[in-house]
Amino acid sequence: MSELSHTPEPPYYAVIFTSRRAEQHEGYGEMADRMVELAGEQPGFLGIESVREGAVGITVSYWSSLEAIDGWRKHTEHREAQRIGRDAWYDEYSVRVARVQRARSFERVED
Amino acid sequence: MSELSHTPEPPYYAVIFTSRRAEQHEGYGEMADRMVELAGEQPGFLGIESVREGAVGITVSYWSSLEAIDGWRKHTEHREAQRIGRDAWYDEYSVRVARVQRARSFERVED
Numbered sequence: 001m002s003e004l005s006h007t008p009e010p011p012y013y014a015v016i017f018t019s020r021r022a023e024q025h026e027g028y029g030e031m032a033d034r035m036v037e038l039a040g041e042q043p044g045f046l047g048i049e050s051v052r053e054g055a056v057g058i059t060v061s062y063w064s065s066l067e068a069i070d071g072w073r074k075h076t077e078h079r080e081a082q083r084i085g086r087d088a089w090y091d092e093y094s095v096r097v098a099r100v101q102r103a104r105s106f107e108r109v110e111d
Numbered sequence: 112m113s114e115l116s117h118t119p120e121p122p123y124y125a126v127i128f129t130s131r132r133a134e135q136h137e138g139y140g141e142m143a144d145r146m147v148e149l150a151g152e153q154p155g156f157l158g159i160e161s162v163r164e165g166a167v168g169i170t171v172s173y174w175s176s177l178e179a180i181d182g183w184r185k186h187t188e189h190r191e192a193q194r195i196g197r198d199a200w201y202d203e204y205s206v207r208v209a210r211v212q213r214a215r216s217f218e219r220v221e222d
Contacts (some may be wrong), residue, residue, distance in 0.1 A: 001176055003167075004130075004203055004204075004205060005129075005205075007205075007207075010207075013209075014125075014127060014207065014209050016125060016127065016171055016211075017118075018115050018160050018171070019115075020115055022219070027143055037123065039208070040191040049129050049167070049169060050169055051162045051163065051164040051168060052162065052164055053162040053164055056114075056115070056160070056162055057162065058171060059161045059162060060127055060129070060171075062137040062171060070125050072123045072201065084207055086217055088174045090200070090219070091218070092113060092217065092218045092219065092221045093115075093214075093216065094116075094118075094214060094215070094216040094217075095214065095215050096118075096121075096211045096213070096214045097121065097208045097211070097212060097213040097214070098125050098209035098210055098211040098212065099209055099212060100127075100157070100207045100208070101207065101208060101209065101210060102207070102208040103205060104205070104206050104216070105203070105204065105205045105206075106197055106201065106204050106205075107202070107203045108133070108202045108203065111122050
């Protein structure tokens with residue numbers, strides 16, 4: 001994934017998912033791609049940014065409300081991915097739910 | 112950087128910095144390392160996680176208060192880095208300030 005998200009004016013919500021992957025992580029790539037795709041279909045989804053450098057990954061998804069986040073957290077297919085994540089793919093992760101209250105952006109304008 | 116941050120119980124604050132780097136980015140690496148080091152010396156700093164995959168990077172720093180974030184934003188050496196970032200290193204970036212209100216973590220326990 002290589003695009004930045006263009007979110008609306010705050011307030012909205014961010015889920016910050018940081019992870020350290022296990023050495024063995026068969027099937028991880030396809031599932032990660034599938035989860036990005038599936039998240040994008042959920043009500044209240046505003047955008048997602050995901051970067052991995054070696055074992056460490058950061059994925060930030062943006063949502064219109066806490067209800068939207070709870071809906072996504074409880075999605076059946078996502079729950080299954082969470083289970084496999086704990087059983088196999090991740091040595092460590094954190095999920096932080098945060099309310100975005102200020103945002104600013106910069107984009108280069110070519111001369 | 113390859114470690115996840117171990118932050119205290121919420122509430123606290125996160126600064127989500129997402130960026131797309133320009134093709135030319137001489138001097139970027141050293142400055143990025145210096146900013147991570149300098150951030151860690153600021154009052155109210157709780158942790159930082161930073162990952163880059165090609166042009167796209169996500170850095171999340173954690174802070175005890177909005178005042179701590181404002182202090183860091185206005186730090187002289189950081190301001191200079193921000194200026195060079197806009198002039199040279201980044202084609203695009205966003206800075207989002209968010210209040211972390213829920214967090215959970217997982218860590219694998221070896222048998």
